[in-house]
Amino acid sequence: MRFMVIVKATRESEAGVMPTPEQLAEMGAFNEQLIKAGVMLAGDGLQASSKGARVVFNGKERTIVDGPFAETKELIAGFWILQCRSKAEVIEWMRRCPNPYPHDGGYVEIRQCFEAEDFAPAADSGPKA
Amino acid sequence: MTTDSHAAIEAVWRLEAPRLTAGLMRLVRDLGAAEDLAHDALVAALQQWPSDGVPRNPAAWLMQAAKHRAIDLLRRRTRSDRKHDELARELDEGMRLARRDPADALDDDIGDDLLRLMFIACHPVLSAEARVALTLRLLGGLTTDEIARAYLVPEPTIAQRIVRAKKTLAKKRVPFEVPAPAERMVRLASVLEVIYLVFNEGYAATAGEDWIRPSLCDEAVRLGRVLTTLVPGEGEAHALVALMELQASRLRARVGPRGEAILLLDQDRGRWDRLLIGRGLAALDRAVALGGGGGFYALQAGIAACHARATTAEATDWARIASLYARLTDVTRSPIVRLNHAVAVGRAEGPAAGLVLVDALAADPSLASYPYLPGARGDLLERLGRVEEARAEFVRAASMTRNARDRDVLLARAGAKVS
Numbered sequence: 001m002r003f004m005v006i007v008k009a010t011r012e013s014e015a016g017v018m019p020t021p022e023q024l025a026e027m028g029a030f031n032e033q034l035i036k037a038g039v040m041l042a043g044d045g046l047q048a049s050s051k052g053a054r055v056v057f058n059g060k061e062r063t064i065v066d067g068p069f070a071e072t073k074e075l076i077a078g079f080w081i082l083q084c085r086s087k088a089e090v091i092e093w094m095r096r097c098p099n100p101y102p103h104d105g106g107y108v109e110i111r112q113c114f115e116a117e118d119f120a121p122a123a124d125s126g127p128k129a
Numbered sequence: 130m131t132t133d134s135h136a137a138i139e140a141v142w143r144l145e146a147p148r149l150t151a152g153l154m155r156l157v158r159d160l161g162a163a164e165d166l167a168h169d170a171l172v173a174a175l176q177q178w179p180s181d182g183v184p185r186n187p188a189a190w191l192m193q194a195a196k197h198r199a200i201d202l203l204r205r206r207t208r209s210d211r212k213h214d215e216l217a218r219e220l221d222e223g224m225r226l227a228r229r230d231p232a233d234a235l236d237d238d239i240g241d242d243l244l245r246l247m248f249i250a251c252h253p254v255l256s257a258e259a260r261v262a263l264t265l266r267l268l269g270g271l272t273t274d275e276i277a278r279a280y281l282v283p284e285p286t287i288a289q290r291i292v293r294a295k296k297t298l299a300k301k302r303v304p305f306e307v308p309a310p311a312e313r314m315v316r317l318a319s320v321l322e323v324i325y326l327v328f329n330e331g332y333a334a335t336a337g338e339d340w341i342r343p344s345l346c347d348e349a350v351r352l353g354r355v356l357t358t359l360v361p362g363e364g365e366a367h368a369l370v371a372l373m374e375l376q377a378s379r380l381r382a383r384v385g386p387r388g389e390a391i392l393l394l395d396q397d398r399g400r401w402d403r404l405l406i407g408r409g410l411a412a413l414d415r416a417v418a419l420g421g422g423g424g425f426y427a428l429q430a431g432i433a434a435c436h437a438r439a440t441t442a443e444a445t446d447w448a449r450i451a452s453l454y455a456r457l458t459d460v461t462r463s464p465i466v467r468l469n470h471a472v473a474v475g476r477a478e479g480p481a482a483g484l485v486l487v488d489a490l491a492a493d494p495s496l497a498s499y500p501y502l503p504g505a506r507g508d509l510l511e512r513l514g515r516v517e518e519a520r521a522e523f524v525r526a527a528s529m530t531r532n533a534r535d536r537d538v539l540l541a542r543a544g545a546k547v548s
Contacts, residue, residue: 035358036355037351041405041408081404083350089140089143091140092187093144095183115381
């Protein structure tokens with residue numbers, strides 16, 4: 001099963017404040033554990049929404065709105081893509097995550113990705129050679 | 130106990146059991162005893178955590194709980210009549226560990242211990258079946274029941290297989306060690322083989338079955354990734370991960386809406402998993418950079434990469450695939466690989482060139498009942514315009530296959546030639 005873990009934005013992340021070397025080292029060590037366990041497929045921190053944009057859909061119309069966006073709590077600042085055997089496993093991993101919000105408090109959100117089985121039945125055909 | 134805390138303990142267990150068992154194995158040098166000690170620690174957790182909550186550092190908690198019991202065990206052993214120097218060594222080690230923080234003791238050498246555990250679970254004195262079961266149990270943290278369900282055999286069969294494997298390892302006095310350089314390549318090859326066997330078992334799984342079977346693919350790729358962090362300098366380990374990531378990238382595209390198998394060239398490439406393709410190609414680059422471009426897994430990964438890089442079936446670099454298969458025939462001598470080589474040549478140089486190679490295989494007794502041989506021959510004949518001969522080959526292939534869906538496809542092709 002594949003999960004996305006979403007890190008919410010903070011005033012600091014939105015202000016473009018970079019993590020301290022200690023925070024970076026802590027997060028690096030945590031990522032290292034995920035890699036050594038073979039569960040981390042991808043992950044990145046995101047730049048502030050001031051560098052982003054939105055494509056707003058309204059019927060056939062498309063309107064482009066440049067960042068920054070006001071509602072900080074609804075924005076995201078980073079993500080992991082993890083391969084785990086259950087949601088409980090992801091929870092156990094994220095309990096071990098260094099606090100991404102040392103000043104504010106906050107949460108990371110765990111969401112499960114859709115898999116092929118969610119759309120269609122699977123069938124057999126062996127790998128080649 | 131709430132289901133939540135039960136699920137939490139199970140999750141901690143799956144994450145920690147391999148490291149815990151590996152650390153205990155270093156202490157007590159006996160797989161059965163190490164597993165029992167780890168399991169006792171789990172039982173203690175199941176008793177305490179639901180009321181006290183999951184501890185802040187569950188790994189350290191479990192190791193602490195197991196360590197107390199391990200020291201007891203070592204003390205009891207001193208009262209038995211075993212060789213004095215052996216006892217002294219065990220006790221020294223036990224006391225050295227006992228003085229240290231258990232979490233530190235684990236972290237210091239945990240990589241090496243996990244690697245030793247992988248090597249011992251995949252030891253060549255064991256049968257392939259036993260190696261697979263032991264690896265899934267020790268490194269995957271799967272229960273015997275889960276392994277049994279994954280392999281469609283009764284649970285006692287797996288339990289027995291594991292018990293016998295542990296006895297064999299004890300009887301043959303297989304040491305808990307990273308093998309010496311002279312032995313290393315053979316031992317590593319055994320580990321890679323076991324991981325790939327697990328992957329293929331999952332790959333062959335069908336739908337509607339227990340979730341555990343297809344998830345064997347995920348578990349195999351995960352174990353492969355773990356291995357590459359333990360032996361980062363081994364090109365073939367990276368190559369195996371590349372091969373598995375690339376094959377796994379096509380898992381969801383190989384089945385049609387009615388559950389029918391879709392062959393690689395007919396798959397909707399938009400459904401290929403780009404994340405896994407990217408990871409597979411990166412792993413292959415690492416394998417090649419480490420000088421591991423010519424091995425069994427690297428060549429297959431190279432072939433899988435050719436397909437992954439082609440945005441359409443027509444854009445496939447068949448010349449490169451044919452040359453990789455040619456090199457693979459030197460490595461494996463497998464007639465099936467030679468058949469695949471012939472098919473690739475048929476794409477790269479035209480059906481006539483492919484047919485010469487396929488016909489050279491016709492007399493191979495190991496392919497006598499292999500439906501893909503007449504299937505491939507039929508395909509080449511069809512492209513040469515030799516319609517009646519092609520039709521006969523498809524009918525022959527259909528009579529040989531045991532897969533009903535494959536038979537339908539082959540008969541349809543035979544029928545299409547009537548007009």
